[in-house]
Amino acid sequence: MAQEHAYDYRAVKGFAISSLFWGIVGLLIGILISLQLVYPQLNVTSWLTYGRLRPLHTNALIFGFTIPAAFSIFFYLVQRLGRTQLAFPGLAKALLYLFNTAIVLAALSLFAGMSQSKEYSELEWPLDLVIVVIWVMFAIIIIGTIVKRKEEQMYVSLWYILATVVGVAIVFIGNNLVVPVSLFKSYSVYAGANDANVQWWFGHNAVAFVFTTIPLAIFYYILPKTTQAPLYSHRLSIIGFWSLVFAYLWTGAHHLIYTPLPDWIQTVAISFSIFLIAPSWASVINGYGTMKGQWEQMRTSYLVKFIILGITFYGLQTLQGPSQAIRAFSALTHFTDWVPGHVHMGTMGWVTMTISAGFYYMLPRIYNTELYSVKIANAHFWLVLMGQLIYSVTMWITGIRQGAMWQAMEADGSLVYSNFIDTLTPNYAFWNMRTAGGIIFFAGFLLFVYNLYKTIRLAPKASSA
Ligand code: HEM
Numbered sequence: 001m002a003q004e005h006a007y008d009y010r011a012v013k014g015f016a017i018s019s020l021f022w023g024i025v026g027l028l029i030g031i032l033i034s035l036q037l038v039y040p041q042l043n044v045t046s047w048l049t050y051g052r053l054r055p056l057h058t059n060a061l062i063f064g065f066t067i068p069a070a071f072s073i074f075f076y077l078v079q080r081l082g083r084t085q086l087a088f089p090g091l092a093k094a095l096l097y098l099f100n101t102a103i104v105l106a107a108l109s110l111f112a113g114m115s116q117s118k119e120y121s122e123l124e125w126p127l128d129l130v131i132v133v134i135w136v137m138f139a140i141i142i143i144g145t146i147v148k149r150k151e152e153q154m155y156v157s158l159w160y161i162l163a164t165v166v167g168v169a170i171v172f173i174g175n176n177l178v179v180p181v182s183l184f185k186s187y188s189v190y191a192g193a194n195d196a197n198v199q200w201w202f203g204h205n206a207v208a209f210v211f212t213t214i215p216l217a218i219f220y221y222i223l224p225k226t227t228q229a230p231l232y233s234h235r236l237s238i239i240g241f242w243s244l245v246f247a248y249l250w251t252g253a254h255h256l257i258y259t260p261l262p263d264w265i266q267t268v269a270i271s272f273s274i275f276l277i278a279p280s281w282a283s284v285i286n287g288y289g290t291m292k293g294q295w296e297q298m299r300t301s302y303l304v305k306f307i308i309l310g311i312t313f314y315g316l317q318t319l320q321g322p323s324q325a326i327r328a329f330s331a332l333t334h335f336t337d338w339v340p341g342h343v344h345m346g347t348m349g350w351v352t353m354t355i356s357a358g359f360y361y362m363l364p365r366i367y368n369t370e371l372y373s374v375k376i377a378n379a380h381f382w383l384v385l386m387g388q389l390i391y392s393v394t395m396w397i398t399g400i401r402q403g404a405m406w407q408a409m410e411a412d413g414s415l416v417y418s419n420f421i422d423t424l425t426p427n428y429a430f431w432n433m434r435t436a437g438g439i440i441f442f443a444g445f446l447l448f449v450y451n452l453y454k455t456i457r458l459a460p461k462a463s464s465a
């Protein structure tokens with residue numbers, strides 16, 4: 001306990017609050033764009049059109065919610081796992097201010113319609129430069145803390161943290177190499193199919209190094225801590241880590257099946273996508289193995305519920321993803337709602353549930369207090385679970401139907417649905433159900449934020465600074 005005071009949690013607290021704030025913004029925009037798809041009259045001004053708000057939704061939840069959650073929880077984990085104080089705490093404080101300024105500018109630029117027209121890489125070059133500075137600061141703090149650690153062993157969470165630092169840096173810089181033509185406009189240095197290939201190399205590695213390595217670092221720390229059970233296999237965790245980071249880098253072209261990209265590149269991506277089942281499931285098996293003899297905790301501990309449902313959705317996601325990469329499956333589901341169904345099982349299930357477990361575990365500890373209400377945490381769990389299932393299942397149903405309608409042919413080979421609009425309007429009922437799922441999920445998220453706010457309010461004065 002005496003050691004507790006040696007840790008520096010100021011940036012941990014600041015980034016936690018940023019993440020929760022931008023999470024609320026991103027989810028609200030998600031609900032609005034889900035409505036705009038059915039009620040186009042909600043596109044009230046150019047600043048609030050679907051085309052501008054969709055990237056705002058994705059950017060707010062990737063860069064505004066997930067990344068600062070990682071900054072926060074990683075700054076906690078590197079200190080605890082290294083048994084040392086955060087390196088460069090002043091830099092961490094500067095990072096907090098720079099980061100939030102950048103997110104505000106990013107949101108304004110997207111509202112104003114500025115875009116590089118690359119998914120998840122929409123921000124124009126001046127903001128990309130700021131992001132590079134932010135990432136270098138983040139890397140210095142993380143690597144600096146790991147280098148001066150007092151614990152010789154590097155637990156697997158630290159490997160996943162390092163993979164996030166290095167992986168994001170490589171793919172972000174690779175995809176954002178542009179020729180600026182003015183302060184707010186630039187063109188990619190790549191052309192045509194090459195540009196698409198680099199874009200999806202980046203795109204799927206955003207999935208790898210934001211939506212996979214971040215929650216995995218949290219998962220591997222919280223699960224044994226919460227259950228008080230030893231990790232099922234350290235060897236499996238390390239084999240899983242190295243094979244995962246190796247394989248992910250080759251899978252990007254599975255977003256470009258049946259495109260002008262050379263067939264062999266698509267085949268390499270498909271092969272690595274299928275291979276990825278193994279390292280992904282190494283973590284799922286490690287999770288379930290750790291629970292051996294502990295399953296009753298699924299009833300008694302809200303934290304275990306979040307973490308085990310989270311890894312279960314990860315397991316399902318990493319079976320669904322490789323299936324989608326196969327040519328015959330992609331032909332049916334690509335461009336349909338099936339894909340947002342896949343995305344949101346991962347983001348609303350795996351990513352958000354694991355980050356929630358991370359905050360629930362960490363915040364009461366660093367504020368020297370107890371969680372305000374376990375009842376509210378349980379209500380949060382059931383609401384986000386229900387909201388996410390409604391979202392994903394409705395999108396899978398309507399996605400398969402869309403694919404089938406687009407492929408349906410008369411006996412003479414002509415299309416049954418030659419008017420595209422006829423394949424669009426039947427989706428409306430499902431899209432409305434998705435909005436309902438989103439609202440239920442958002443209600444759960446609000447309970448989460450309220451619970452954490454009240455927890456922080458319970459903190460003794462000395463800990464709440
Ligand atoms: C074994 C692991 C995985 C594989 C092989 C995989 C495969 C795929 C494929 C083939 C697509 C493209 C579907 C299409 O457009 O037709 C896709 C889309 C996507 N996946 Fe996965 N997936 C995996 C895991 C995950 C995980 C864990 C997440 C976490 C949230 C995730 C998030 C996404 C996102 C965000 C997209 C949409 C990209 C876009 O079009 O904007 N995937 N995935």
Ligand code: HEM
Pocket residue numbers: 027028030031033034054057058061062065066339340343344347348351352434435437438439441442
């Ligand atoms: C209230 C919950 C949410 C709602 C209502 C919602 C709604 C939406 C909608 C309507 C789209 C566009 C789908 C389309 O193109 O047809 C979308 C895309 C997306 N959302 Fe969400 N969302 C929610 C939560 C989240 C969360 C928590 C994350 C990430 C942490 C996220 C990340 C994404 C991503 C990456 C895409 C792009 C998917 C693609 O290109 O296929 N969303 N969301």
